[in-house]
Amino acid sequence: MFLFIAIPLVTVFVQSFYVTQTVYNTVSVETCTPSFPTSICTTSEKSVPVMDKDNNPVTKTVYVGLDTYKSVLETGKVAKLISSGHFFDIFSNIDFYKALSFTLLFTLITLPLVLGVGLLIALAVNNVSKRMKGPVIFVSLLPFIITPIIGALSIKWLFVSNGLLTRVLEKITGHEISVFANSWSIELLMVFYRVWHVAPFAFVLFYAGLQSVNKDTLESAIIDGASRFERIRYVVIPHLMPLIYFVTLIHLMDTYRVFEEIIGFASQAHVISLQWLTYNFLEPDDTGNRAISSASASSMLTMVGIIILLAPVLKRTLRDQKKG
Amino acid sequence: MKKSTLSSLIILSTLSSFSYANCDFKNTQEVKTISASFAAWKAVTGAMAECGHVSSTLDSEFKTKVGSALAANPSLYEVAGVANGTFVPLLNSGLIRPLDSLVAKYGQNLNPNQLIKVDGKIMAIAMMINTQNFMYRKDIFDKLGLKAPTTWDDVLVDAEKIKKANLVEYPLGGAYKAGWNLGLEFINMYLSYNAKLFDGNQPSVNNAAGIKTLEMMKKLSAYMDPEYLIADPTFVQKQLQYGKIAMANLWASRATAFDNKEESQVVGKVYMSATPKSIADGRPASTMWWDGITIAKNITDEQADNAFRVAMQGLNEDMVKKNTDAAIWLVKGYKPSRLSDGAIQNAIDRTPSYPLTSKIGLMHSALGKDVSDYLTGQKTAEETLKEVEYDYITAAKESGLL
Numbered sequence: 081m082f083l084f085i086a087i088p089l090v091t092v093f094v095q096s097f098y099v100t101q102t103v104y105n106t107v108s109v110e111t112c113t114p115s116f117p118t119s120i121c122t123t124s125e126k127s128v129p130v131m132d133k134d135n136n137p138v139t140k141t142v143y144v145g146l147d148t149y150k151s152v153l154e155t156g157k158v159a160k161l162i163s164s165g166h167f168f169d170i171f172s173n174i175d176f177y178k179a180l181s182f183t184l185l186f187t188l189i190t191l192p193l194v195l196g197v198g199l200l201i202a203l204a205v206n207n208v209s210k211r212m213k214g215p216v217i218f219v220s221l222l223p224f225i226i227t228p229i230i231g232a233l234s235i236k237w238l239f240v241s242n243g244l245l246t247r248v249l250e251k252i253t254g255h256e257i258s259v260f261a262n263s264w265s266i267e268l269l270m271v272f273y274r275v276w277h278v279a280p281f282a283f284v285l286f287y288a289g290l291q292s293v294n295k296d297t298l299e300s301a302i303i304d305g306a307s308r309f310e311r312i313r314y315v316v317i318p319h320l321m322p323l324i325y326f327v328t329l330i331h332l333m334d335t336y337r338v339f340e341e342i343i344g345f346a347s348q349a350h351v352i353s354l355q356w357l358t359y360n361f362l363e364p365d366d367t368g369n370r371a372i373s374s375a376s377a378s379s380m381l382t383m384v385g386i387i388i389l390l391a392p393v394l395k396r397t398l399r400d401q402k403k404g
Numbered sequence: 405m406k407k408s409t410l411s412s413l414i415i416l417s418t419l420s421s422f423s424y425a426n427c428d429f430k431n432t433q434e435v436k437t438i439s440a441s442f443a444a445w446k447a448v449t450g451a452m453a454e455c456g457h458v459s460s461t462l463d464s465e466f467k468t469k470v471g472s473a474l475a476a477n478p479s480l481y482e483v484a485g486v487a488n489g490t491f492v493p494l495l496n497s498g499l500i501r502p503l504d505s506l507v508a509k510y511g512q513n514l515n516p517n518q519l520i521k522v523d524g525k526i527m528a529i530a531m532m533i534n535t536q537n538f539m540y541r542k543d544i545f546d547k548l549g550l551k552a553p554t555t556w557d558d559v560l561v562d563a564e565k566i567k568k569a570n571l572v573e574y575p576l577g578g579a580y581k582a583g584w585n586l587g588l589e590f591i592n593m594y595l596s597y598n599a600k601l602f603d604g605n606q607p608s609v610n611n612a613a614g615i616k617t618l619e620m621m622k623k624l625s626a627y628m629d630p631e632y633l634i635a636d637p638t639f640v641q642k643q644l645q646y647g648k649i650a651m652a653n654l655w656a657s658r659a660t661a662f663d664n665k666e667e668s669q670v671v672g673k674v675y676m677s678a679t680p681k682s683i684a685d686g687r688p689a690s691t692m693w694w695d696g697i698t699i700a701k702n703i704t705d706e707q708a709d710n711a712f713r714v715a716m717q718g719l720n721e722d723m724v725k726k727n728t729d730a731a732i733w734l735v736k737g738y739k740p741s742r743l744s745d746g747a748i749q750n751a752i753d754r755t756p757s758y759p760l761t762s763k764i765g766l767m768h769s770a771l772g773k774d775v776s777d778y779l780t781g782q783k784t785a786e787e788t789l790k791e792v793e794y795d796y797i798t799a800a801k802e803s804g805l806l
Contacts, residue, residue, distance in 0.1 A: 099802055101802070101803060101804025102496075102803065102804045103804060104804055104805055109522060109523050110521070110522075110523060110524065111520075111521065111522050111523075111760055112519065112520065112521040113488070113520060113530075113692070113694060113757040113760070114517045114518060114520070114530040114533055114692075114694050114734050115517065115533065115692060115751045115754075115757070116517075116533075116748055116751040116752060118516070118517050119516065119517040119519070119521075120754075120757060121521070125604070126761055127605060127761070127762065127763065127805055128496065129496045129497070131498055135498040135701070136497070136498060137496060137497055137498065139804075140804075148802075151798045151802075157794075172782055173782075173783065173787070173791075175773075236634075240631065240634070241629050241630070241631045242642075242643075242646075242648075256630075258629070258630035258631050259631075260631040260633070260634050261630035261631050261633075263780070345634075346581060346582070346633075346634040347634075348582050348583065348773070348776070349582035349586075349633040349634075349776035349777075349779070349780060350633070350776075350780060360773065364467075364468060364471075364493075365765035365766065365768060365769040366467065366489030366490065366492075366584070366764075366765045366768060367489055367492040367493055367496075367761070367762045367764060367765030367766075368471055368492065368493025368496070368497075368762070368765065369762060369765050369766055369769075369799065369803045371798075371799055371802050371803070373802055374798070374799075374802060
């Protein structure tokens, strides 16, 4: 616990306040690169790293306080946009808020869908004949065991302009379909994929919960003339409530870190998420630069977001446990 | 068990007797190489393996590994294959050694333009050049009476005609995938306006040339598959191979794919020309890249000597003759073919090299991330360029450049 959770967290936290920089020196350098028929040699002013006596680049680490957070949150630009009355531009113009708004929207839209679809499958499976139950449960679980990134890539290949499903849909509708050309259609596909992928998890838990519903209560509800819907609403759901909280908790945590869909669908031109933003800072560019301090700050902010999001659910679960 | 050991011994011995066939000497020391994974590297490492005791790692994600692999002491690889971009971090961290003395000893067969010199010292040996050049369907162009375009404005005119003729699904293709590819497309087009990306270490893209570049990219994108922001070079290559597009500015290293009967439906129909220019007196809107070998610093001089000697066997005439079409080789014995026309014309027209600096990486990332905001209509051209400069400055400050 301490080794694998606390130490990395603390190091990331500390790193977000420091910046490690290479010390550069501006010199005039002649470089020759190949061409036809001869090389092209150019002399230009270049910033090259200063080397120490062992020929390793010299670096310095400086304490920058909250500067990195400020640059990730782009506080200056936010203030400017608010004062000029363009408040909503913040969510389309600045990466962090663009990512935040999509992440939140995605989390909150998929949550009820996952709970609803999971419950529906569980109720349906509960009602099929005993002989069929095994195979039906197995098939319903399949989406959940697919590696998320592989699932996302498969969906992309099916729906890309020359993909199998797009071709079929184009034949049927007679229209050209370009799912990956608009942000709304990409977002829709992402929601669909996430619900398809995670609903089986909710289903398994709910199905297990359904096995322990008090049969007597159900029977007396039938005698009292409760309809099927009323039985579910007043008997089954209250019984499943602790499980619903549990699924909500796990789902919020998982979905707030939405990442595979962005990479799998290559959607960064249209849609980005907080986790992708951290990845983008951390990913070295061609010349080997990476923004570790910004990545640390961005991941700390993501964590704060998760905690805020989970607080109400956690509070409720704890209260229920105390009661129980 | 015994049987399988015996048979593998037989296989090994036949392999090794065959291996020394095209190598001038018998290598006894182990040489390990790491490089990107494409046809040219397969050819070169294959030729090196003929000397024996060579093991090669060809890895398309090699750029994230090569730095730490060479930083180990002793280095995990003796030979690292690099390109313009990936060369810079190795050079800046002092992980590769000067090759002057080794070139004097073993480099008699090298062409002078293969030597990559930094500050007077030879730091890498280039083996091939690569550049994005214009590729078009000659049959379609002939049918409509069009000539290979020389400026991007001509491309727009041609694209309109091809669209009207309705011969292909989309007139134009482009590797506009958000990220690295899109960033490079901007850089190519922008440099062709004779504009500069930097003013010292400060960014300078928010200017008339920057706005014109964005506008041209948007105009061109109207003739592409609407999903152009996820189109990487492989996607565009397939579009051209399957006859879905009529032209594209694509990597020369992919040219042979169009004459590959197994996967192309347009064999013999795709012709190459220089990349169109942004303005008539500009240079082709492309950048020159090279791939080549470097030798790690953290190995003994003796190992370096041997590794370089083996590497030279990978870059000999014999290899080039067997793999003429795999790349635009700089090695002696290379004879250009129809498919290399465009790239060579680009070189003759003085297409600028992709810069060898660390700031270009930061600029490239910022462009790759932000240019799509203009193309999707989320920002105006000026806002987009401002954002690019902001992102560049933020990253440059963090890395210590500013």
